[in-house]
Amino acid sequence: MSAPPARSPRVGVWLIGARGSVATTVVAGCAALTAGLHPPTGLVTEGPEFADSGLPALSSLVFGGHDTTDCPLPKRAEQLAAGGVMPHRLPVAVAAELAAADREITTGGPLPGDTRTAEELIAAFTEDLRGFVRRNDLARAVVVNVASTEPVATGDDLPPSSLYAAAALRAGCPYVNFTPSTGLHHPALAGRAAAGGLPYAGRDGKTGQTLLRAALGPMFAQRALAVRAWSGTNLLGGGDGAALADPAAAAAKNAGKERVLADTLGTVPEGEVHIDDVPALGDWKTAWDHIAFDGFLGTRMVLQTTWQGCDSALAAPLVLDLARLVARAHETGRSGPLGELAFFFKDPVGTAPAALAAQYAELVDFARQLGETR
Amino acid sequence: MSAPPARSPRVGVWLIGARGSVATTVVAGCAALTAGLHPPTGLVTEGPEFADSGLPALSSLVFGGHDTTDCPLPKRAEQLAAGGVMPHRLPVAVAAELAAADREITTGGPLPGDTRTAEELIAAFTEDLRGFVRRNDLARAVVVNVASTEPVATGDDLPPSSLYAAAALRAGCPYVNFTPSTGLHHPALAGRAAAGGLPYAGRDGKTGQTLLRAALGPMFAQRALAVRAWSGTNLLGGGDGAALADPAAAAAKNAGKERVLADTLGTVPEGEVHIDDVPALGDWKTAWDHIAFDGFLGTRMVLQTTWQGCDSALAAPLVLDLARLVARAHETGRSGPLGELAFFFKDPVGTAPAALAAQYAELVDFARQLGETR
Amino acid sequence: MSAPPARSPRVGVWLIGARGSVATTVVAGCAALTAGLHPPTGLVTEGPEFADSGLPALSSLVFGGHDTTDCPLPKRAEQLAAGGVMPHRLPVAVAAELAAADREITTGGPLPGDTRTAEELIAAFTEDLRGFVRRNDLARAVVVNVASTEPVATGDDLPPSSLYAAAALRAGCPYVNFTPSTGLHHPALAGRAAAGGLPYAGRDGKTGQTLLRAALGPMFAQRALAVRAWSGTNLLGGGDGAALADPAAAAAKNAGKERVLADTLGTVPEGEVHIDDVPALGDWKTAWDHIAFDGFLGTRMVLQTTWQGCDSALAAPLVLDLARLVARAHETGRSGPLGELAFFFKDPVGTAPAALAAQYAELVDFARQLGETR
Amino acid sequence: MSAPPARSPRVGVWLIGARGSVATTVVAGCAALTAGLHPPTGLVTEGPEFADSGLPALSSLVFGGHDTTDCPLPKRAEQLAAGGVMPHRLPVAVAAELAAADREITTGGPLPGDTRTAEELIAAFTEDLRGFVRRNDLARAVVVNVASTEPVATGDDLPPSSLYAAAALRAGCPYVNFTPSTGLHHPALAGRAAAGGLPYAGRDGKTGQTLLRAALGPMFAQRALAVRAWSGTNLLGGGDGAALADPAAAAAKNAGKERVLADTLGTVPEGEVHIDDVPALGDWKTAWDHIAFDGFLGTRMVLQTTWQGCDSALAAPLVLDLARLVARAHETGRSGPLGELAFFFKDPVGTAPAALAAQYAELVDFARQLGETR
Known part of the structure; x- marks a missing residue:
């Protein structure tokens, strides 16, 4: 398993959206596994x-x-346990760790009525990050965006996700964008990202429907089956459903989903993707896909999939994976977009294959290389 | 595309079960593509x-x-077109090719009341094969078993599929077993297969549920998701449904299906596989899979898949693929089990990875090697 | 079975959208059954x-x-047969009947660039109807709207479906609206419909997802299970998919779907309904429904349904049913909205129960009453 | 709501299988609702x-x-809460009521090695029932069988379910068989049941797949759609899955399921029903149904349903319903098979319609009649 913990220097994981379902599950889950x-x-x-x-x-x-x-995180954990996202006794069992993380959560922004300029906000966030590293005597800290999806940015202004990303660059922290929000993908940040000498990864964690599509798309391509239409509907409760019911936010998410199909199939099939807000589902989501394809001599066939998962439980371990991998990449002196982490993302940075198996092979190879660096 | 047809020597494809749905679709489809x-x-x-x-x-x-x-094949093709397996006008369009193949179909055996010994039957089949090669001036002929699945063999007697396989060996023909029947996998044939200097491939074409399992199993393993139960139900019309309603025949098929899960997941999950004979479905089949898996902190999730396909249309192009690949393997002097063709089979011969993507990579590599041999 | 045909007077069925898939299937199917x-x-x-x-x-x-x-109808029938909507030999077998109906199809309107006023169009359509009755010596003719769904009407102008409905009233023809278009439901026609002394029925044939909802909704209500969210996605090929991809047209259709849930459940659950245009599906449609409900002590459960049907084949026999029932209602002197036909509609006229079983009971009772009238 | 509790005489509910999941949910749920x-x-x-x-x-x-x-019941309730069958805090909240019921649970039989004759067992069970009524000063007690399904009885011996049923008769208690086990349906008990002057109801609660079939079957019949095959697979965890993995026990259950189809459709379609034991599902069950039907002109269509429910949560409220209804039937002097309760059962006693809506109408009418009796 992992290297002996006693000798490890301490590594920070700074979560944008630190009181959300994913972040709470990350903190509680890490404590549960450690214990x-x-x-x-x-x-x-x-x-x-x-x-x-x-x-x-x-x-x-x-x-x-x-x-x-x-x-407070302990209370969020109670709510998640009541909704079945984590075992009922876990919030109590890891109460100390939740409280410790809670003490390191700072108010972000901009808040409603906030009159600070973008530069002022970046400066404040940078200082928050530096304080976190200093207080905890950390070897490094990885910034991971797990906040609710923003609407697609229009205009030149930096959206909040980009303010946080800029702060990460300024504080010298590697950056991971687990959401489809803009983050480092803003023209005003491109130069800084390139010059920053920091590794970064993203966008948009691949946790359900798109994970399946990345596994199934190559099957159709390898078997020379002609996918004519790939339609999908997502039913989401929780905050994510409400955020993505905003068509502008959904547009960001759907771009990633379509990229996976185009890249694995080599063509863009017919079909739409819907994201519905269904509060009754709580933290659970259901994704239905309907794939109409032609076989030999034009024979029409259909595959349907239904994925019923808990979004936070799917995302949280990947956040831990990414924080560890990107921290190690930083430690070994890597910088720039980490295409080798495409396995985790809908819309990966850098150059990367689209088929899940190929992405996994790249990831394993990257893991090997990380081990060779001293 | 393929090499220029003018210079190609003629290659035979000898189908065991030559009047069945798969064989008829193979012959009609090859003619349709050629035209x-x-x-x-x-x-x-x-x-x-x-x-x-x-x-x-x-x-x-x-x-x-x-x-x-x-x-007769032209009549079988009409029946298949009426059932939607091939376009309605195709049987007329390729009537000449169907009639030509029909003239090369010989009565197999043993028929009810047949008193010939196993040796006599093998000798007769061998002579049939040699006559086919001679009459058509073939460079070589590949024997492909696409007959209905036999019950699992018990006792020492060679089942019919093994009699045909023995004849292929004796006639010097490469052999492909597209079914779960015994074929070359009989102890009495093991020595002959090894000594025959002929390439062979099998068993049991991977056309639907197992294809999906080979694509999805690795996804769960790579994401460290714990599959607890993988249950499946297959509804089959056509002759295959009736054959597999025999529990002994189904046992052969299910062994292949389970092997895929065990090999890709690394464990054997709970769950059964049912094969139902549903004549109302005609040549179509539906496979439902229900996969219960645990995510982070033991959260329970479910994936369901429903595959609605036409068995003959799924199998026929793979039979053509296999005949071409095995013929070329023979031409280049290869012999023994072709594990490189595991992509096509539920229960592959030789040594082979279980994940579909890895199987495809091996296949592509094999294709490259075949091209390098002169 | 039905009464002896010899003595029946001839009854006209005038189809708005007479060259569409549904109308063509109605004509071909009636001929096939008669033969x-x-x-x-x-x-x-x-x-x-x-x-x-x-x-x-x-x-x-x-x-x-x-x-x-x-x-021409014979050609439309060939197209439908090629798409699997009717058997391949049927268009030839009923070619005479298709040609006969084709001769009775007249150009409707308004066509692009048409400068006729609403009154002029109604007058022309009325004359078309009268000519049809006269030429064929019909006892009566029922007008049935099976045209593509119109966008929801805004403003005071009569949309085309209402022009045709007004012509039916003026020509003394009973009227059936099998679509969600406005038809008789226009304020400007309300008085005429009430005063016309004609029976009418509608709106929007219940052929798939809503049929299922009307069967399943009562089950949840009778078992006191609390439906929290009922979400649906429809994938439609054919012309209907394109028409309903227009959000304004879909709005008309969805209003009917939601009415069924509200009326059978007694509450309006969460959930949306999507209608996607998927041309690859041809004349087929797939409807997926996801129903999240609470059981005893709040336990969360889910029912999912997937309906794969051929819209024209589902609608056509109901059109024949409605034409016969409304013709007989007219013969027996009934007038006004026929709520007793709610079994056939998403959004029935008059007063009617919402549960499918109750609607069927009303229909059977109505059938009995029709027989008692002499 | 129900009549004022203050004036109600106390009514006993004697559960065969009183420590099982259903019984525990009945006791806890009744207490939760009362509170x-x-x-x-x-x-x-x-x-x-x-x-x-x-x-x-x-x-x-x-x-x-x-x-x-x-x-003990409080511990069983804890287990059920851990599995999500009831809310986590409920076992503590109703601990007193669980403990009170636990004190009234007596060891049944025959236990392994039990040498008592059938007559001795019946006598002992009768005495247990009489003691329960006496100790609690009950106006009456209803016996409800919610034990695991027995294998189909063969031979003349009374199976355990029939021993308990015989004791109910002897003690003068109305009887409800919520399982497919034999109970009163044994030839040796027929005379006693008829002469006993007691009302009884059964068999086999309709909680999932068969409930759906009773709602959907009539839809196909009323629409004159020809169901060609109705296939089903049930995945059950919990004790029920293990009990029904025994083909003899499953046979009893499946007979009820098939009766529903035959009675609502008027024909017996093709198709099998499987019941798989999948312990990983815990107290949850999933039922998949695949219905192949023909529409107009023989067009082939398919409906699929997937039902994911918690068996105990589905059964428990129905057990309370039945106990109340049968107790009131007894109070009003009714005796013999209560066909009016067919709404609750797969294989109802007496004469009863098969369609769910008709069964519900009979139930409501019965409820009215119960109120008229004084």
């Missing part, structure tokens, strides 16, 4: 392929972050 | 990866085979 | 409950109609 | 149609029963 309360199901980096990569141990991770709400 | 009536949807070997492999052109293939029924 | 080529599957009024209702025999029906396109 | 902790979701008899039927109030019910295991 041996649960096996590391869903955590890719606990597999044998990563044992010698020099990744920071789970026990060495220190959590903090920005958020604009103020519900 | 340019349809694009090569579903035909893997028409992809650019195989353009330089030296495979025999579709137009160079000559069909014949054994069967124990006597419905 | 004994097919059993009356899908035809409600051929059941024993309707044997003594005095309905016009299928053989007594004479078809005509308006359309704005000019593809 | 106002939950709305009566899933409880049919709390609807307005039953308000004047004179049913015993939930608060007047007293629970006891037989079982052959000894896990």
